[in-house]
Amino acid sequence: MEPSGSAMKPPILAGLRVVELGAFIAGPFGGVALASLGAEVIRVDPPGGGIDINRGPRFEGRSLYWGGINQGKRSVTIDTQTEQGRRRVVRLITAPGEGAGIVLTNLPVAEWNSYEELRKLRPDVIMVVITGQQDGASAVDYTVNAGLGFPWITGPEGHDGPVNHVLPAFDVMTGYCAAMAIVAADRHRRITGEGQLVEIALADVALAAAGHLGYIAEAILNPEPRGRNGNDVYGTFGHEFATGDDRRVMVLGLTARQFRNLVEATELVDEMAALESRLALDFRDEDHRWRARKQICELLEPWFNARSLADVQVALDEHGVLWGPYQTFKQFVMEDKRMSEPNPMVAQVKHPGFGTVATVASPLRFSGADAVPPQPAPTLGGDTDRVFRELGVEVEP
Amino acid sequence: MEPSGSAMKPPILAGLRVVELGAFIAGPFGGVALASLGAEVIRVDPPGGGIDINRGPRFEGRSLYWGGINQGKRSVTIDTQTEQGRRRVVRLITAPGEGAGIVLTNLPVAEWNSYEELRKLRPDVIMVVITGQQDGASAVDYTVNAGLGFPWITGPEGHDGPVNHVLPAFDVMTGYCAAMAIVAADRHRRITGEGQLVEIALADVALAAAGHLGYIAEAILNPEPRGRNGNDVYGTFGHEFATGDDRRVMVLGLTARQFRNLVEATELVDEMAALESRLALDFRDEDHRWRARKQICELLEPWFNARSLADVQVALDEHGVLWGPYQTFKQFVMEDKRMSEPNPMVAQVKHPGFGTVATVASPLRFSGADAVPPQPAPTLGGDTDRVFRELGVEVEP
Numbered sequence: 001m002e003p004s005g006s007a008m009k010p011p012i013l014a015g016l017r018v019v020e021l022g023a024f025i026a027g028p029f030g031g032v033a034l035a036s037l038g039a040e041v042i043r044v045d046p047p048g049g050g051i052d053i054n055r056g057p058r059f060e061g062r063s064l065y066w067g068g069i070n071q072g073k074r075s076v077t078i079d080t081q082t083e084q085g086r087r088r089v090v091r092l093i094t095a096p097g098e099g100a101g102i103v104l105t106n107l108p109v110a111e112w113n114s115y116e117e118l119r120k121l122r123p124d125v126i127m128v129v130i131t132g133q134q135d136g137a138s139a140v141d142y143t144v145n146a147g148l149g150f151p152w153i154t155g156p157e158g159h160d161g162p163v164n165h166v167l168p169a170f171d172v173m174t175g176y177c178a179a180m181a182i183v184a185a186d187r188h189r190r191i192t193g194e195g196q197l198v199e200i201a202l203a204d205v206a207l208a209a210a211g212h213l214g215y216i217a218e219a220i221l222n223p224e225p226r227g228r229n230g231n232d233v234y235g236t237f238g239h240e241f242a243t244g245d246d247r248r249v250m251v252l253g254l255t256a257r258q259f260r261n262l263v264e265a266t267e268l269v270d271e272m273a274a275l276e277s278r279l280a281l282d283f284r285d286e287d288h289r290w291r292a293r294k295q296i297c298e299l300l301e302p303w304f305n306a307r308s309l310a311d312v313q314v315a316l317d318e319h320g321v322l323w324g325p326y327q328t329f330k331q332f333v334m335e336d337k338r339m340s341e342p343n344p345m346v347a348q349v350k351h352p353g354f355g356t357v358a359t360v361a362s363p364l365r366f367s368g369a370d371a372v373p374p375q376p377a378p379t380l381g382g383d384t385d386r387v388f389r390e391l392g393v394e395v396e397p
Numbered sequence: 398m399e400p401s402g403s404a405m406k407p408p409i410l411a412g413l414r415v416v417e418l419g420a421f422i423a424g425p426f427g428g429v430a431l432a433s434l435g436a437e438v439i440r441v442d443p444p445g446g447g448i449d450i451n452r453g454p455r456f457e458g459r460s461l462y463w464g465g466i467n468q469g470k471r472s473v474t475i476d477t478q479t480e481q482g483r484r485r486v487v488r489l490i491t492a493p494g495e496g497a498g499i500v501l502t503n504l505p506v507a508e509w510n511s512y513e514e515l516r517k518l519r520p521d522v523i524m525v526v527i528t529g530q531q532d533g534a535s536a537v538d539y540t541v542n543a544g545l546g547f548p549w550i551t552g553p554e555g556h557d558g559p560v561n562h563v564l565p566a567f568d569v570m571t572g573y574c575a576a577m578a579i580v581a582a583d584r585h586r587r588i589t590g591e592g593q594l595v596e597i598a599l600a601d602v603a604l605a606a607a608g609h610l611g612y613i614a615e616a617i618l619n620p621e622p623r624g625r626n627g628n629d630v631y632g633t634f635g636h637e638f639a640t641g642d643d644r645r646v647m648v649l650g651l652t653a654r655q656f657r658n659l660v661e662a663t664e665l666v667d668e669m670a671a672l673e674s675r676l677a678l679d680f681r682d683e684d685h686r687w688r689a690r691k692q693i694c695e696l697l698e699p700w701f702n703a704r705s706l707a708d709v710q711v712a713l714d715e716h717g718v719l720w721g722p723y724q725t726f727k728q729f730v731m732e733d734k735r736m737s738e739p740n741p742m743v744a745q746v747k748h749p750g751f752g753t754v755a756t757v758a759s760p761l762r763f764s765g766a767d768a769v770p771p772q773p774a775p776t777l778g779g780d781t782d783r784v785f786r787e788l789g790v791e792v793e794p
Contacts (some may be wrong), residue, residue, distance in 0.1 A: 012581050021430055025610070032609050037581065049654050050730075056632030056684070057615035064611035071609065082722070098435060098750070115764075134742070142635055143721030146647040147733065151628075152725045154563045155552050162637065162723045164628045169566035172606050176573035181761050183580045184434065186407050188765060190587060196765030204742055204760035206737065209569050210726075211757030212429050214461035218454035218756050219726035221461070224766065226454060231548075231561045235453030238539055240559065248559055250543040254421070255448050274465070287453070319558045320440075324540030326559045328549045329616035330609075338531075338546065338604065345531070345601050357617050360608030363601035365579050368585060368593030 002113045006219045006274030011038025012369035015102035016186060019044060020073065021113070023052045025141070025168050026202060029175025034182065034364035035072035035106075036370050042387055043070055044089055047077045049380050060321050062353040071359065072375035081389055086358035094122035095391040101188065101195065106130035113195040123192050124195035126185045128178050134201040141168040144206045148217045149215065155232040170206040175203055232293060236264075236286035240326070241304035243312055248326040249304065251316070256284040258322045265319035266303040275299060333358070347374040350383075355385055408435025409766035413583060414497040414738050416441060416490045417470065420449045420508070422538070423527050423599055424503030425466045426572025431501075431579065432469035433759035435769050439784055440467055441486055444474045450465045459750040467774035468756065473785075474778035483509045485790055489613040491519035492788040496583065498592065501575055503527035512594040521592035525575050531598040538565040541603045554627040566590055566686050567603040572732065636694050637723070638701035640709055645723040646701065648713070653681040662716035663700040672696060675730045730755070744771040749779075 016039035018306055020031040028043070035041040043310030045053070056067045076092070079085040090113060093103045101122045103113075108127055111117065118125045132139025145151060155182045181198045190197055197246060211218050219225045231240040237253035253259025272283065280376040281288040289296065304312060309325060318325050333339050337345060337356060349359035390396070413436035416493050417428040432438040442450070452462045473489070476482040487510060490500045494647070498519045506526055507515065509769045511520065526603075529536025541547060542561060552560030580594045586592055618620045628637040634650035637771050650656025660669045672692055678685040686693065701709060705724060730736050736755060737741060746756035756771040783789070 003491060008507065012585055029609060033577075036605075048512070054684070057611050057619065059618040064614040066611075067616060068609045068611040075591075076400070123671060134740070138719050140649060140651065140720065140759075142630055142647050142649060142721065143719065146637075146645075146721045146723045147729060149724055149726030150562075150564050151723060156558075157555060157558055159553060162552075162628065163560065164637075164647070165549050165550055165562040165564060165566070166631070167562060167566055167606070168610070169562070169569070172566070172570055172610075173573060176570055176577060177761060180430075180573060180577035181582060181763070183584060185763065185765070186581060187407055187584050187587070188763075190584070192765075193763050196763055197553055200760055203735070207742065208433075208533075208757050208760045209564070212426060212465045213565070213569075214454050215465075215609040215726055216730060216757065217456070217461040217465060217751070217754045218591050219730045220753065222454065223458040231559065233539055233562070240543075240561075249542075250539050250561070252537060252539060263645060279768070284630045287451070290453070320535075322535050322537065322540065324536065324544045326543045329546030329612055329622050332473070332544060332546050335615045345604065348790070354614070354618065357614045359636055360605050360613065363567050363597055363605045364574060365583065365596045366593055367595070368577070368582070368586075368589070368591050 007372045009368065012366045013037040013039040013183070014120060015099040015181070016040065016102065017042070017097055018102045018104055018182060019089075021089070021103065021105040021107050022363050023050045023107060024055075025069065025171035026174040027104055027178065029172055030104055030128070030130070030178030030182070031073060032069055032071055033176055033179040033362070035371055036375070037364065038369070040277075041073040042092065042383070043073045043074055043091065044076050044078055045380060047079055053380065058065060059354045063353065065292045067351050067354060067377045072372060073378055074387055075378035075380050076387050077317075078158055078383035078384075088112060088388070090118065090121060090238045091389060091393045092387070094118055094125055095393065102126045102182055102186070119195070122195070124189055124193060126182065126186070126189065126195045126198070127324060128198040128200065129179050130178055130201070131201050131387045133203050139201075139203050141171045141202070142386035144170050147203070148210055149219065151227060155228060155230070159228065167341065170202055170209070170213060174200060174202050175210065176206045193388075212230050224352055235290050237289040237291065237293060239300070239303060243304055243309045244306055245308040247309040249309070249312060251323040253289060254286070254322065259283055259289060261319045264299075264320045265315050265321050266300055268299055268303070271299050272296070278302055337395065345374075349374050349376050349377040354377045363367065406765065406767045408769050409763045410436040410580070411766075412436040413437065413493055413579070414439070414495040414501065415499045415579060416486075418486070418500065418502040418504050420447045420504060421452075422568035423571040424501055424575065425555065426500055426569055426686065427525070427527070427575030429466055429468055429471060430573055430759070433772070434761065435766070435770055436769040438470040439473055439489065439780070441471045441473050441475055441489065444476055450777065457753045464748050464751060469772035469776055471780035471784055472497065472775035472777050473781045475781070480567045484512060485785070487515065487518060488790045489788060491515055491522055491785070492790065499523045499583070501525045501579060513533060516592070519592070521586055522591045523586065523595070524596065525578050525582070525595040527571060527575055527594070528598050529584060530600050536598075536600050538568045541567050541600045543606055544600075545603055546616065550623060550625050552625060552627070554625055556625065567599055567606070568678060570606065570688070571597060571599050571602045618629060621722065628741070629690060633683040634693060635692065636697075640697060640706045641702055641703055642705040643683050644708060645707040646720055647707070647723060648697075650686060650716065650721040651683070651719065656680055656686060658716045659697075659713075659718045661720050662712050663697055665696055665700070668696050669693070686707055720786055741768060741773075746771050746773050748773040749776045
C-alpha cells in the first residue's frame with residue numbers, strides 16, 4: 001500500500017490569492033479558471049451586484065451566467081463610490097501573504113486603484129488589466145470579431161453578409177491568457193521578488209490568434225484569401241451530412257488515414273478510386289481532397305442519407321472515423337455520455353438561487369495535485385465579513 | 398536617470414525549455430504562446446515535416462499556417478521510427494536544466510515516450526498531454542463544437558441546419574490552457590521539487606467554457622433554451638446595421654450608458670422614449686432592450702442606412718458608442734490602424750520560405766519583463782545539430 005497514492009495533495013494553484021474586479025466575461029473567466037485550479041479568488045462587487053448580476057440566461061429570475069462564471073469564488077460587496085469602500089478594496093488587494101497581492105480586472109482602472117497606488121502599499125503587487133483595445137478603448141468580443149474578418153468566412157456558402165460566432169471565443173481566450181499571466185507573474189515574483197503590471201487587450205488576443213493561424217499572412221500575401229465554405233473544413237476534407245432520421249453529423253478526413261477509414265466505413269473504396277483516377281488526383285493529399293470535396297461529398301451523401309444516426313455511429317466507430325453528431329445544447333445534456341456517465345469534470349451541485357444542476361470543474365488534470373470538484377458560485381456578498389476578518393481589513397469608520 | 402528603466406530585462410518565461418511534439422493547432426498553439434513569452438520551445442518533427450507541414454493557407458507552396466503557429470520556436474527533425482531517434486527525443490525532453498524537462502504533446506503517446514518512461518530518466522519531468530476526448534479518443538474542434546450545441550445557435554435567423562464557427566476557438570483555448578498548465582506545473586516544481594503529468598482534453602475545455610458561460614445550466618433548467626438570433630447579441634442590445642456605402646457595422650448597448658450614448662449619437666432620444674412608453678418598457682434594463690430589439694432596430698436602421706461608414710464613425714465615436722466596423726481579413730490588413738500605425742504587437746518579419754510579412758507577437762505585456770518581438774518560424778530541422786550539441790544529445794550510432 002502506497003501512502004502517497006491516497007494522500008490529499010493541495011490543488012495546483014493552492015496558495016494563490018487573487019482579488020477580481022470584473023464584469024461580463026474576460027475578467028471573470030480568468031478568475032474562474034484560477035479558482036477551479038484551487039486559487040482563492042475574491043470577487044468584489046458593488047452592493048446589489050455589478051452590471052452583469054442579472055445577465056441572461058436566467059432561471060426563475062437568477063442569472064445562470066453569473067452562477068457559472070463565478071463558480072468557486074468568494075464574493076465580497078463593497079461600495080467603491082465611498083472613500084472607505086475604496087480603501088477597503090485597496091487593502092484587500094495589498095493584504096500580506098506570499099501568494100497574495102494579486103488583482104485581476106477588466107473594469108476601467110481609476111486613480112485610487114491604479115498600479116502605482118497599489119505599489120505604495122505592497123511593492124510586489126501583481127496587477128493584470130484587461131482592456132478592449134491596446135490603447136484602452138472599449139471593445140468586446142462582437143466588435144473585435146467583426147473587425148478581424150471571421151464573420152465574412154463563417155456561415156452558409158452563398159449567404160450575403162457577415163455571420164458572428166455566438167461563443168464569445170476571444171473573451172474566453174483572454175480569460176485564459178489572464179490566468180496564465182498571473183501564474184507567470186507569480187513565478188517571476190518567486191524568482192525575483194518583484195511584482196508587475198500586466199496588460200492584455202481583447203483585440204490583441206484575437207489578433208495573435210489570427211496571426212498564428214495564418215489568416216493575417218494569407219490576407220496580406222494572397223490576392224484572393226479564402227472565402228466562405230459553409231461547414232466544410234478549409235484545406236482538407238470535412239463536411240456535414242444529414243442522416244436518414246434527420247440528424248446531422250460532422251465527418252472529417254484531416255489525415256490520409258482518417259480519410260481512408262471513412263472510405264472503408266462507407267464501403268466506397270472502388271468508387272473513390274474511380275473518382276481519383278477520373279480527376280487525376282490523389283486523395284492521400286489533403287489539398288486534393290479539398291479540391292474534389294464536392295464530388296467526394298456526392299459519393300458519400302447517399303450513404304449517410306440512407307442510415308439512422310445509430311447505424312452511422314456503429315459503422316464509423318468500427319472503422320475509427322473522425323466524426324461527431326451535431327447536438328443541440330438540449331440534446332447534449334440529455335443524450336451525451338459525458339453528462340450521463342461518471343465524469344470527474346461534472347457533478348450535481350447545489351447553487352444558491354437556482355437549485356441543483358450539473359456543474360463543471362476545470363478541464364486540466366494534474367497528477368501531482370488534487371482536482372477541485374465542481375463548485376457553486378457564492379451568494380453575492382456572502383463572504384464579505386469573513387474575508388474582511390481573515391485579511392484584517394477592518395470595518396473602519 | 399533611472400538605470401532600471403532602460404536596462405534589458407529577460408522575457409517573462411525566460412529559463413523555461415519545452416519540447417513540443419505536436420501537429421495541427423492545440424499543441425503547437427500552446428507552444429507558440431510560450432515561445433512568444435520567451436520560453437525556449439523546441440518543436441520536434443519527422444524529417445520532411447509532420448502531417449501538418451503543408452497545411453493551408455499557403456503562399457507559393459509554403460504553409461502560412463505552419464509559419465504562423467511555429468513562430469519563435471526552434472525546429473529539430475528526428476525520425477522516431479528508429480530506436481535511435483526515439484532515444485534522442487527522450488534525451489532531449491529529459492536533458493538537465495532547472496526550467497527544462499518539460500514536454501508538450503497533442504500527438505498519440507507511445508510506450509517509449511510515456512510519462513513513466515520519461516520519469517525514469519528525469520524524475521521531475523513535466524508532461525502535458527492534449528487529447529480529443531477525456532478517454533483519449535479522437536476529437537477535433539469541428540466535432541467538439543458540433544456536439545456541444547453552438548452550431549444550432551450560430552448563424553442567420555431562420556437558417557435551417559447547424560453553422561460551424563470557422564475560428565478554431567476550442568483549439569486556441571486548449572493551447573492557452575496547456576501553456577498555463579506548464580507554467581503552473583513549473584511553479585509547483587519550484588515549490589515541491591516534483592514534476593507531474595497534466596492531461597487536457599479538447600472536449601473538456603469546450604465543456605468548461607459552455608458550463609461557465611451558463612449554456613449547460615440553461616439547457617438543463619429551461620424547457621426552451623435560447624434559439625438562433627442571427628448577429629444580435631443575446632439578452633441585451635447588439636445588432637448589425639448596413640451603412641449607406643454598403644458596409645456593415647456591429648453596434649452594441651450592453652450597458653444602460655452605452656445604449657443611451659447610441660440613442661444620443663443617432664439623435665433618436667424622443668423617438669426612443671416614445672417607444673419605451675408605448676411598450677411600457679425601460680431600456681435602461683438590458684432585458685427590456687432585448688425584448689424590444691426588433692422595434693429598436695427599426696428606429697435605428699434608417700440612420701445607419703443614410704450615412705457612409707466614415708460619417709457613422711464620426712458620430713458614434715463622438716458619443717462614445719460601443720461599435721465596430723465589419724472588415725474582411727483583406728480590409729483588416731489594408732485599412733485597420735492596428736496594422737498601419739506603430740503597434741508593438743506587429744512588425745515586418747522575414748520568414749524563411751515566404752518572405753517579409755507583418756507578424757504578430759504575444760498579446761501579453763509585462764512591465765517587469767521585456768517583450769519578445771515578433772519572430773519568424775524556423776526552417777524545418779534548421780536547429781537540429783545545434784540543439785543536439787547544446788543539450789549534449791549525441792549523434793550516437
